[in-house]
Amino acid sequence: MTISMYQASVPTIVRALNNLAAVLEKADQHAAAKKIDPSALVGARLFPDMLPLAKQVQIASDISKGGSARLAQVDPPAFEDNETTFPQLVERLKKTVAFLETLKAEQIDGSEARTVTWQTRTATKSMQGMPYLLNHVLPNVFFHTTTAYDILRHNGVELGKQDFLGKTT
Amino acid sequence: MTISMYQASVPTIVRALNNLAAVLEKADQHAAAKKIDPSALVGARLFPDMLPLAKQVQIASDISKGGSARLAQVDPPAFEDNETTFPQLVERLKKTVAFLETLKAEQIDGSEARTVTWQTRTATKSMQGMPYLLNHVLPNVFFHTTTAYDILRHNGVELGKQDFLGKTT
Numbered sequence: 241m242t243i244s245m246y247q248a249s250v251p252t253i254v255r256a257l258n259n260l261a262a263v264l265e266k267a268d269q270h271a272a273a274k275k276i277d278p279s280a281l282v283g284a285r286l287f288p289d290m291l292p293l294a295k296q297v298q299i300a301s302d303i304s305k306g307g308s309a310r311l312a313q314v315d316p317p318a319f320e321d322n323e324t325t326f327p328q329l330v331e332r333l334k335k336t337v338a339f340l341e342t343l344k345a346e347q348i349d350g351s352e353a354r355t356v357t358w359q360t361r362t363a364t365k366s367m368q369g370m371p372y373l374l375n376h377v378l379p380n381v382f383f384h385t386t387t388a389y390d391i392l393r394h395n396g397v398e399l400g401k402q403d404f405l406g407k408t409t
Numbered sequence: 410m411t412i413s414m415y416q417a418s419v420p421t422i423v424r425a426l427n428n429l430a431a432v433l434e435k436a437d438q439h440a441a442a443k444k445i446d447p448s449a450l451v452g453a454r455l456f457p458d459m460l461p462l463a464k465q466v467q468i469a470s471d472i473s474k475g476g477s478a479r480l481a482q483v484d485p486p487a488f489e490d491n492e493t494t495f496p497q498l499v500e501r502l503k504k505t506v507a508f509l510e511t512l513k514a515e516q517i518d519g520s521e522a523r524t525v526t527w528q529t530r531t532a533t534k535s536m537q538g539m540p541y542l543l544n545h546v547l548p549n550v551f552f553h554t555t556t557a558y559d560i561l562r563h564n565g566v567e568l569g570k571q572d573f574l575g576k577t578t
Contacts, residue, residue, distance in 0.1 A: 242411035243521050243539055252543045286455070286563040352412050370412055374421045379574055382551030389552075390559045394455040405548055 245352050246345035249311060249373055253304045253381055254337050259406040260300060260385045261333040263392065263399060268326035270397045278326055284391050293391045295321075297329045300384035301336040307377035308340055310356045311369055312347035414521050415514035418480060418542055422473045422550055423506050428575040429469060429554045430502040432561065432568060437495035439566045447495055453560050462560045464490075466498045469553035470505040476546035477509055479525045480538055481516035 271278040283292045291299070298321050309316035317339050323329045351369035358365055367376065389404050440447040452461045460468070467490050478485035486508050492498045520538035527534055536545065558573050 242413050242518070243417060243543075244411050247539065248412060248417055248543060252547075255544060256548065286559055287565065290562060349411070370416065374412075374417060375424060376574065378421075378547065379425065379551060380570075382548060383555050383558075383570065383573055386552050386555035387559055390455055390556055393459060394563070396456065401549075401552065404552055405545065 244345065244349045245311065245369065245373065246343075246348040249308055249348055249377070250340050250343055252378065253308060254340050255406055256381055256385050257300065257304060257333045257337050257340075259404055260297065260388060261330045262406075263389055263403050264297070264326050264330050264333075266399060266403065267392045267397045268330075271326075279324065281392060281395055281397070282324060282326065282329070284395050286387070286391055286394060290387075293388055294323055294329060296384045296388040296391065297332060298323065300381055300388065301332055303377060303380040303384070305336050305339050306358070307373070307380070308343055308348070310358060311351040311354075311373065311377075312343045313351075313354075314343070314347065413514065413518045414480060414538065414542065415512075415517040418477055418517055418546070419509050419512055421547065422477060423509050424575060425550050425554050426469065426473060426502045426506050426509075428573055429466065429557060430499045431575075432558055432572050433466070433495050433499050433502075435568060435572065436561045436566045437499075440495075443565075448493065450561060450564055450566070451493060451495065451498070453564050455556070455560055455563060459556075462557055463492055463498060465553045465557040465560065466501060467492065469550055469557065470501055472546060472549040472553070474505050474508050475527070476542070476549070477512055477517070479527060480520040480523075480542065480546075481512045482520075482523075483512070483516065 267281055268278060270276070271281055282294050285292045301319065305316040317335070319332060319335065323332050354369045355366050356369055356372045386404065389399060393399055436450055437447060439445070440450055451463050454461045470488065474485040488501060488504065492501050523538045524535050525538055525541045555573065558568060562568055
């Protein structure tokens with residue numbers, strides 16, 4: 241018995257993005273309750289040369305839609321990276337999830353042995369579908385969703401790991 | 410075509426732990442080069458009520474060995490959580506990887522439809538093997554390995570996402 245590439249990708253990623261959207265909504269409520277300018281959180285970084293919260297969310301969106309689209313052999317939607325508020329970042333995640341939900345299992349199943357090719361700023365990369373998902377897409381999605389959480393936690397937003405994981409049982 | 414529960418679990422987790430060990434080694438070298446007491450990094454937190462670096466590493470180890478052992482229906486080794494230095498934390502990860510590498514594909518394959526049961530501080534939980542791996546074990550492993558990375562980055566250790574991801578292509 242086995243699991244499918246679709247099961248290991250789209251539902252897992254949708255779940256991570258929905259959990260992040262709920263984390264951002266809590267942060268927005270926290271800012272309102274504490275009379276904090278929300279932009280102080282949206283622009284917060286863990287170190288001066290790290291990316292701010294908004295960019296962490298945008299990259300989580302990009303790797304989610306780009307990675308899943310490559311596995312499905314379709315083009316992902318392009319978004320402008322112009323979000324500056326919590327509601328806009330939540331909307332970005334909802335648009336990303338809406339795209340992911342258009343992908344059908346039969347488009348992604350079978351991709352484990354296909355070669356996936358993509359362009360970085362400096363090079364053209366290619367990997368087989370299975371290591372692309374397990375060693376590149378999923379770790380990247382969780383890296384940026386966790387770092388977004390960590391930025392907010394570091395700035396005093398009251399969150400727990402359950403917010404990151406979502407309800408599982 | 411599909412992927413197996415073993416492929417989605419043990420090699421993915423081993424990779425994440427080996428990458429974290431390399432990150433910890435870089436942090437140890439950074440402390441030596443900058444004449445920083447390494448214990449300032451090992452005990453660092455992103456917020457007073459968050460867990461320090463050493464505990465993030467220990468939990469990453471625990472969920473890795475506990476999660477994989479539950480899928481394989483064996484008992485994981487118990488470690489003492491007494492690590493206080495970078496070399497000890499690296500050794501903890503190496504011991505964890507050594508255990509994971511004793512697990513055979515045939516022990517874990519088929520676990521997608523088995524019920525996995527475990528004890529938390531407050532409750533007994535159970536999930537089917539596939540959601541247990543995809544929605545609980547992998548997100549938890551990446552949550553704690555990313556948070557360990559973020560703590561070190563926040564404290565000025567020179568790391569990049571490539572250190573977290575490891576070489577993929």
